[in-house]
Amino acid sequence: MAQLSVTTGDLSRLTTLVRSSDLEETQEIISHAYSPYQLDCLGDPDEFSAWYAESGFPGITVSGLSYGRRGGRAETLIRPQPLGSYLLVCEVTHGRVTVSSPGREEYRVGPGETYVLDPYRGFQVHWSPGARMFTVRLDREVVERAAADSLGVDGPVRARFALGKAISPQAARSWSTISGAVRQEVLGDGVARTNPLVATQLTQATASLLVATQPLITRGVHARRGGTVSHAALRRAMKLIEEHPDHPHTLTDLATAARVSPRALQEAFRAHLDTTPLGYLREVRLRHAHQDLLTAASDRSATVSDIAHHWGFSNLGRFAAQYRQRYGHPPSETLTG
Template sequence: MACRHALAKAFASMTVTRRTPDPPLPAQSVFTTTKPEEAHAFSCAQYAEAAVRFRGSREAFRFRHTYRSAGRFAIATAFHTMSIEGVHEPPERLLVGRVLAGRFECDTMGHTIRAGPGDVFLAARPGEPFTARWDTVHMQIVQIDHTTLAEVLGANPAGPPIQLNGHGPVSPAGARLWMDTVDYLATSVLPNPEVARSPLVLANATRALAAAVLTVFPNDSFDRCTPKDRTDANPFVLRRAIEFIDSHLAADIALSDIAAASRATGRAVQRAFRRHLGTTPTAYLRDARLHQAHRDLTNGDPANGDTVTAIAARWGFLHPGRFATAYRRVYGRSPRITLHQ
């Protein structure tokens, strides 16, 4: 309780300059064609160059591709009605696939993936060529920058990349987590103008997706803790981290940024917060932003167009329902009551 009161007191004394939020919505597009060559050219431009062989009738061919990009990640669906085999150049981003209907096969680095409806798989990694085969298939495809994985862990994005050691989820629960995360971003975040215009929301969405990759697919992130991470978890690191967070609440900051400002590793920063405050740096950041949202709700006016969803998004909260729950837990009432009182 003393820790909670100390945090609340610190938040109450903060002054933050609000951004003027009116950035463009995430890019979205729909491409359709009845010509296999056009579909191939489009796919090469969108994902990776490939040499392909078509099989089957071209007369009834259909291709439809929907795409939403949020900068460092993108979510797409593709429907393709011909049999095809293609040898692809290495992609620039991680590609995670999910078969919605049909069958999909992929060979990469000596490993063969055979996927059917509902299967989630890591299709390709930067630097690795791959061969893909399918008949008629309907797929969801997620692209994400590989560097976001390091940022989520608090590692240097310019350092050695996080190694993903397998192509399938670690468990059925992992596959469900991936599907739930992507579906929520695709249906409730990216299409919602009130939410998707917030740079903090898109940054948090990127990190949520990167965290899902690390949770769902086997990787070497747990092997990177060193003895120095433990000895650096001291009050001086904690103080520098808190000062950086408190002065950058409206900015897109990741654990890697906090670690750099603290002159320590991400794991050392996490240990310092747990040891001295009983929390985590991301939880501290979230609580501080919740306080700023409370101030905006208190000073807001529905007559001027202020809404709970927009204010929550301004401070990076992806899910309005979870924001309302967190707000009620701290302030004892719903955010709607605060805004309208």
């Protein structure tokens, strides 16, 4: 697997919950943070140490975790119970770990490599001395809706992930990019911390990329086409978008309102409007951003950044490019009159 970036950012942005050499204290605190687990020091217990810290925004929690000290001899074994309500995407930044699902799979992971722990399996993780990782935590329901959208079923589906690397080097790079963006939002005081719309969109994008890049297992579920969608269903989805453009809509939400499957709604938007449901939502928000810029041009009530972030455009460069393509000039020109 290609080595990915292991840049960690400013760790002071994470809230430290454990920095301890006490095994029982560590087990108790991290059991509450994740799920109940058994913790064993394999070697001299005087060499045991642990660090755990976390932070995030609504929808995603980023954590840092390490056991032992680099150059030491004490290894660590953890055996958590199944996670249940969420998934963990784990990226090793220092040292090595061996993760296994007893009697099924085993995967050795080094710096820059990633693995996924789904909510359903039992597993154990063997840590080399001083190994460290970052994790991205996503709610199970968010990921399983993304899996249903990907398969074109009404969902959600019971999504499980094989232990092992991403499905391709390109997929690994794509995951590394979104993981880096999430980490930057958390460690770099990003707008997702204070803007629910941006937080929801970034969470959904992260879940969708997880499903698209990691080895997904969905036994008994097969993609299917949605069939012909009536104009009434299309109008229902459009009406919801037009009336509530500031709501953090998902494809599943829009399909539910239209009373069709997500795949069928996507096909209807492409056939009749030459776009996607979320593309149409983005166009409506762009139109509202344009109106807000015109208002701000007369009363100086907001900046381009304020307006872009309000309408869920977290990447200002991308917002400016889309605005220029739609209106023929950059948003700053509208603001300055």
